[in-house]
Amino acid sequence: xxxxxSVIVILxxxxxxxxxxxxxxxGAVAAASVVSLALSVLFVIxxxxxxxxxxxxxxxxxxxxxxxxxxxxxxLWHVEGEDRKRLTRKETRDA
Amino acid sequence: xxxxxxxxxxGGLAFLLMAVAAQLPFGHPPVLAGGEILAQAPQQVGAANIxxxxxxxxxxxxxxxxxxxxxxAATGIGLVLGxxxxxxxxxxxxxTILRTGAALMxxxxxxxxxxxxxxxxxxxxxxxxxxxxxxxxxxxPLLARPGTPVNHPGLSLIEGVSGAIFILIGLIALFQxxxxxxxxxxxxxxxxxxxxxxxxxxxxxxGLKVGAELAGLLSxxxxxxxx
Numbered sequence: 001x002x003x004x005x006s007v008i009v010i011l012x013x014x015x016x017x018x019x020x021x022x023x024x025x026x027g028a029v030a031a032a033s034v035v036s037l038a039l040s041v042l043f044v045i046x047x048x049x050x051x052x053x054x055x056x057x058x059x060x061x062x063x064x065x066x067x068x069x070x071x072x073x074x075x076l077w078h079v080e081g082e083d084r085k086r087l088t089r090k091e092t093r094d095a
Numbered sequence: 096x097x098x099x100x101x102x103x104x105x106g107g108l109a110f111l112l113m114a115v116a117a118q119l120p121f122g123h124p125p126v127l128a129g130g131e132i133l134a135q136a137p138q139q140v141g142a143a144n145i146x147x148x149x150x151x152x153x154x155x156x157x158x159x160x161x162x163x164x165x166x167x168a169a170t171g172i173g174l175v176l177g178x179x180x181x182x183x184x185x186x187x188x189x190x191t192i193l194r195t196g197a198a199l200m201x202x203x204x205x206x207x208x209x210x211x212x213x214x215x216x217x218x219x220x221x222x223x224x225x226x227x228x229x230x231x232x233x234x235x236p237l238l239a240r241p242g243t244p245v246n247h248p249g250l251s252l253i254e255g256v257s258g259a260i261f262i263l264i265g266l267i268a269l270f271q272x273x274x275x276x277x278x279x280x281x282x283x284x285x286x287x288x289x290x291x292x293x294x295x296x297x298x299x300x301x302g303l304k305v306g307a308e309l310a311g312l313l314s315x316x317x318x319x320x321x322x
Contacts, residue, residue, distance in 0.1 A: 049219035054224055057224050062309060069317055069319075073320075
């Protein structure tokens with residue numbers, strides 16, 4: 001049990017560090033949601049299933065979604081490659 | 096001048112915190128209600144999930160405060176980020192996998208969300224968790240097809256009515272001579288779906304309110320133009 005908890009805690013610490021160190025904002029948001037997901041597993045191990053569900057739904061799902069949508073609103077969501085071409089083609093067609 | 100003001104503010108805050116800390120009896124747990132609640136809740140409230148008995152029964156007022164805070168936060172985010180120019184371009188529809196997946200997941204998410212809300216007094220889960228899942232269910236089609244129209248007046252109506260029902264049930268309990276949000280309608284059979292008095296109704300109202308609020312917030316955020 002202690003090994004499982006240690007692995008989860010190390011995973012959380014690593015993801016939290018990744019949030020700080022990652023240059024790509026989308027990657028940082030994904031790492032932040034990993035912290036929440038690992039924390040929800042920890043809550044299950046600590047026999048708090050109610051809190052675990054809330055953490056997974058609100059912290060892992062909704063919080064990351066709101067952060068990602070805010071990034072998009074602020075123009076920090078860089079679309080690359082094939083999607084970029086599709087988007088620009090659509091915009092020129094609309095205009 | 097500004098530095099001085101900041102220093103004054105920080106010093107004042109530290110003084111207030113220390114004044115509070117000086118009053119706290121360290122080493123003596125101030126709240127001994129946990130054991131009492133564990134012993135009494137099954138007979139008193141009738142909810143198989145003790146957490147729900149605490150969240151809606153013993154600490155119902157705190158839950159009302161929580162949904163008020165959520166409402167204020169959602170209003171703030173919608174106000175700051177949810178604007179949109181009339182001629183702003185929209186993202187194109189998502190790929191086949193996301194569109195088919197969204198159509199496939201929608202009824203399942205709806206089912207899981209309502210199941211978690213309605214069984215909140217029996218098993219882990221409840222209005223908040225189920226409400227977030229409902230919001231995700233209604234946001235998924237929007238992710239697949241960004242131009243999908245959203246019925247915002249309908250969402251506001253659901254949110255307002257369910258919030259009013261929550262407060263109304265609390266006031267009815269108050270006028271019947273009990274405390275605000277005290278569970279009514281008897282305890283019922285312990286462990287059955289129709290038990291724990293008004294707690295399932297309160298959780299349903301809470302779930303619908305949270306779901307409608309978050310669905311509206313997410314759709315407004317997604318509908319805002321990308322800079």
